[in-house]
Structure formats: structure tokens, C-alpha cells
Amino acid sequence: xxxxxxxxxxxxxxDGETETRALDGVTFSVRKGEFLSIMGPSGSGKSTxxxxxxxxxxxxxxxxxxDGKDIGSYSRDELAVLRNQKIGFVFxxxxxxxxxxxxxxAKLPLVYSDVPEREWNTRAKAVVESVGLGHRLYHQPSELxxxxxxxxxxxxxxxxxxxxxxxxxxxxxxxSKSGKNVMSIIQKLNEEQGRTIILIxxxxxxxxxxxRIIRLMDGVIESDQPVKNRMSANAEYVK
Numbered sequence: 001x002x003x004x005x006x007x008x009x010x011x012x013x014x015d016g017e018t019e020t021r022a023l024d025g026v027t028f029s030v031r032k033g034e035f036l037s038i039m040g041p042s043g044s045g046k047s048t049x050x051x052x053x054x055x056x057x058x059x060x061x062x063x064x065x066x067d068g069k070d071i072g073s074y075s076r077d078e079l080a081v082l083r084n085q086k087i088g089f090v091f092x093x094x095x096x097x098x099x100x101x102x103x104x105x106a107k108l109p110l111v112y113s114d115v116p117e118r119e120w121n122t123r124a125k126a127v128v129e130s131v132g133l134g135h136r137l138y139h140q141p142s143e144l145x146x147x148x149x150x151x152x153x154x155x156x157x158x159x160x161x162x163x164x165x166x167x168x169x170x171x172x173x174x175x176s177k178s179g180k181n182v183m184s185i186i187q188k189l190n191e192e193q194g195r196t197i198i199l200i201x202x203x204x205x206x207x208x209x210x211x212r213i214i215r216l217m218d219g220v221i222e223s224d225q226p227v228k229n230r231m232s233a234n235a236e237y238v239k
Contacts, residue, residue, distance in 0.1 A: 002065075003164060003196050004030040004053060009062035011048050011219075022048040023059070024219035032163070035190040035197040037207035037227075040216035047168065049216065050200050054166045055083050067163070084112050088157030090186075092169035094149045096141040096156075102128060103137045106155045113160055127155040131185055147178030154185055164196040165189065171206050183209050187233040205231070 011023040022045045030036050040046040051057040052064065055071065064071040067086070074082065096105050106124040115123065128134060131151040141149055150170055157165055167186060171179030187209045189195045201207050209231045215222045 001032050001068075002029040003032045003034075003067055004198075005063075005065040006053070007063040007065075009049075009052065009064060010060045011045075011052060011057070012060045021219050023052070026062070026216075026219070026221055028214060028221065028224060030196060030198065033190070033194045033196055034212065035187065035199070035210040037199045037201060037210035037213045038216065039201060039204070039207050039213055040222075041202065043218075044216040045219040046200050046216050048219075050166055050168055050198070053198065054087060054089060055079050080112075084109060085160055086163050088160070088162035088165045090150070090153050090157050090165065090167040090170050092172040094141070094153045094173075096149060096152060098141055101138050101140060102133060102144070102152055105141070105152055106159055108156060109159050115160075123159060124155075127158045128152070130158070131155045145178065146174050147181055150174060150178070150182045151185065154182070154189075158189075162195070164198065166198050166200075168200045169202070170199070171201070171203065179206070183231070184233045187231075191233060209233075 007027050009023055009026040010021065013020045013022060026049065038046050038049060048057070052059050097108070103121070103124050106128050107120050110120045110123065125137065128137060131154050133148060133151055133155065136144065136148065141152070144152065170182055170186065174182060183206060186197060186199070190197045197210070199207065199210055207213050208227050208229065210227055211230065212224070212226050214224045
């Protein structure tokens with residue numbers, strides 16, 4: 001079953017009389033439990049596509065179906081609830097609250113959820129421990145390495161048990177060792193927990209952790225192919 005289907009998706013921006021087409025008729029689907037990478041150079045439309053798929057921005061035209069329902073039929077409030085309950089985000093810049101502990105950062109999405117407050121600490125500790133940061137619960141982001149910050153961002157993305165995780169250049173600010181560790185965690189979320197992962201990256205080695213790669217160029221899908229030599233969760237090629 002498909003968790004995401006987009007048909008002839010378009011997104012345009014206007015500056016006076018000038019129109020820029022960031023997406024120009026994109027059509028594809030994503031199966032539940034699939035790990036998909038979206039690649040492309042700067043300006044190809046990959047970040048715009050992520051924002052549309054993550055319901056952070058509206059398409060100009062086209063159809064977007066999420067979990068069997070057309071997104072156009074949702075109200076703004078319904079979309080906000082859907083984002084909070086079904087989607088987790090991991091960004092290149094981490095987006096952590098600087099003067100707040102690891103535990104409190106992980107708990108943040110619960111503020112907008114239906115989870116009773118008495119359960120917040122237990123749930124937050126569990127996801128923080130699942131990414132190997134149990135010993136850092138009461139540290140602030142300034143006391144964490146780049147890799148630890150991204151692992152905390154992943155824990156926060158997991159807090160509401162989402163069906164889909166969008167990862168936008170998650171290794172972009174990390175050294176190679178930390179990047180491999182982060183990709184190992186993301187791939188295990190897919191392989192061991194069955195979560196749908198949509199990864200935005202410009203790095204081929206990072207993209208090849210996925211099962212399939214879509215390449216964008218000028219807002220159009222240039223190719224959509226399975227990964228032949230997929231990276232394993234321990235960063236070794238699976239032949």
C-alpha cells in the first residue's frame with residue numbers, strides 16, 4: 001500500500017511578473033515502509049518537494065494523497081494534527097532549543113499531542129535512550145557534538161511514533177564518522193521498525209542507504225531507480 005502518492009505536482013513562485021517553477025509536473029508514489037532518497041543539485045526542487053510532502057507548504061496544482069486521503073480535503077487545523085501525529089522531521093541544522101535540556105528538547109512535539117503530560121518524561125527518555133543519548137538527558141545542546149545533536153533531532157522526530165520520517169540533509173553538518181552513525185540509525189528505523197523514510201541529500205553515498213533514488217533536475221524527475229548496491233546499516237555495501 002502507498003503512504004504517499006503525488007500526481008502532476010507543481011509549485012510556482014512569483015516575483016512580480018516573473019514565475020519560477022520549482023516543481024513542474026512531478027508524479028510518483030512511496031510505499032509504506034519504503035526508504036526513498038531524493039537527490040538533485042541546488043535549485044533542482046528537492047527542498048520544495050520535501051516541504052510540500054511534509055505539509056509545510058502547499059502545491060500550486062496537482063494531487064497529493066497521504067495515507068489514502070487527498071490532502072486538499074484537510075483543513076489547516078487537520079493538517080497540523082496530521083503533521084504532528086504521522087510525520088517526524090530531521091533537519092540539517094538540528095533546530096534544537098539552545099537553553100533547554102536533551103530531555104526537554106525531545107519532549108517538545110508532545111506539547112501539541114494528545115499524549116497525557118504524565119507520560120511525557122517516560123516517552124522522551126525512551127526515545128533518547130534509543131539513539132544512544134541516555135547519558136546526556138540533562139545536558140544542553142551546546143554540550144553535545146554535532147552527531148549527538150542530530151541523534152537528539154532523530155529522537156525528537158520519533159517521539160510521536162510517526163509513520164513517515166523526512167530527513168533533510170541530515171549529515172550535511174557532520175563529519176564522515178558522525179554521518180555514518182546517523183545514517184545507521186535512520187536505516188535501522190526503516191529496516192527494524194518499518195518506518196517510511198524520505199531522505200533529501202546531495203551525497204550519493206548517503207542516498208545509497210535507501211532502496212530507491214529519485215533524481216530531480218529543474219523541478220522535473222530525471223530518473224527514478226532502485227539502488228543496486230545498497231549501503232547496509234553498518235555502512236558496508238550489501239551486494
